[in-house]
Amino acid sequence: MKARLRSEFFELLVAQLVRCKHVLFSTRPVARALRAVERREAFDDLYLHEQMLADAVRVNAYRAAIERYVTSRHCVMDIGTGTGVLAFLAAAKSPRKIYAVEHSKLMVDYARAAAEANELNNVVFVASSGRKFRPKEQIDVIVQEQMGIALFDEGMVETIIDLRDRCLKPGGRILPARFEFHLEPVQLRPSERVPMIQEQRIHGLKFPRPSTAPRDGYCFREITAEQIEFLLCDPGPAFAFDLATVTHDQLPKRFCVKKPIVRRGQLDGICMYFRAIFDNDISFSTGPHAVKTHWPMLLYRTQANAYQPGEVFATEVEVPDLSDHIEWTWRIGAQSSRDA
Numbered sequence: 001m002k003a004r005l006r007s008e009f010f011e012l013l014v015a016q017l018v019r020c021k022h023v024l025f026s027t028r029p030v031a032r033a034l035r036a037v038e039r040r041e042a043f044d045d046l047y048l049h050e051q052m053l054a055d056a057v058r059v060n061a062y063r064a065a066i067e068r069y070v071t072s073r074h075c076v077m078d079i080g081t082g083t084g085v086l087a088f089l090a091a092a093k094s095p096r097k098i099y100a101v102e103h104s105k106l107m108v109d110y111a112r113a114a115a116e117a118n119e120l121n122n123v124v125f126v127a128s129s130g131r132k133f134r135p136k137e138q139i140d141v142i143v144q145e146q147m148g149i150a151l152f153d154e155g156m157v158e159t160i161i162d163l164r165d166r167c168l169k170p171g172g173r174i175l176p177a178r179f180e181f182h183l184e185p186v187q188l189r190p191s192e193r194v195p196m197i198q199e200q201r202i203h204g205l206k207f208p209r210p211s212t213a214p215r216d217g218y219c220f221r222e223i224t225a226e227q228i229e230f231l232l233c234d235p236g237p238a239f240a241f242d243l244a245t246v247t248h249d250q251l252p253k254r255f256c257v258k259k260p261i262v263r264r265g266q267l268d269g270i271c272m273y274f275r276a277i278f279d280n281d282i283s284f285s286t287g288p289h290a291v292k293t294h295w296p297m298l299l300y301r302t303q304a305n306a307y308q309p310g311e312v313f314a315t316e317v318e319v320p321d322l323s324d325h326i327e328w329t330w331r332i333g334a335q336s337s338r339d340a
Helices: 002-024 028-042 046-054 056-069 087-092 105-117 156-167
Strands: 075-079 097-102 123-127 139-145 167-176 178-188 221-225 229-232 239-242 254-260 265-278 283-285 297-307 312-316 329-332
Touching: 028 075, 028 097, 056 087, 056 139, 056 239, 056 283, 075 087, 075 156, 087 097, 087 105, 087 123, 087 139, 105 123, 139 156, 156 167, 167 283, 178 254, 178 312, 229 265, 265 329, 297 329
Parallel strands: 075 097, 075 139, 097 123, 139 167
Antiparallel strands: 178 229, 178 239, 178 265, 221 297, 254 312, 265 283, 265 297, 312 329
16 A cells, blocks of 8 residues: 555656646747757767767768878867767877867766777867867867757857857868758658648548647657658758858858759658768768768658649748757748647
């Protein structure tokens, strides 16, 4: 009896905590802050770092760029060093100094142990966020891997602009600096479709639209190339930029995509992916036609809609906060995501 009451008490306590979390997430500034904390805490997860280390496309692209652009004369910064792998690749070029900056104390301790295991003594580990880091000298090369699934959702642009303006030597280099961000209409494979509840038809049954708006993030799901049947349009970036030159004033408040349909099919959603460009020879993409990386793509789910070649696909995305895609408002034709 006591055990059952104890169990019921703890269930009630947990339920109250969950409700508190939902209330907090319903307040946008608090929700934004909580998501930022969750993202930072995610980088304590060793499995995530194992995925990044196992991503040969990612590692080989960085290694090729470091081989090409880091010299013994340089002072290098690896921002968000994690396990230290990119700093260690730079160490092979014997630069005069390498700062490996990481906000997670857990990962700094691990990276320091990994450096000792590899007998690397030219890496200076700094337990700090990029915003707080104050090097004693200007940096020649910033090595950065701040890209989230939706490209901007780890605060890459804000972090690197700040480091560039404060720390990077004039003429210094950012690896990688150039990016292309894609918003592409896709048809999924039939087995991968998950219709919205008001579209479901199960043995003659139908389901009404919910009376209350779904929680933030409802319209998003992660997907891989194998789940996509094809793109309805020829791909082209919705936004391209260079971290070496972009300013805060040039960051978009709206993405506008308008292009012809080239393949007859069903719109199941809009696929978000990016291409990271080190130079004209070295780059990688997280898109459906590229070699798989550890980054999945992010699908913004839409109601199914048939398109024919010659029709025009159009969408506008309002971007109040570039680093928080949950806050974005989508309009496809005349339909807003706030009405979906």
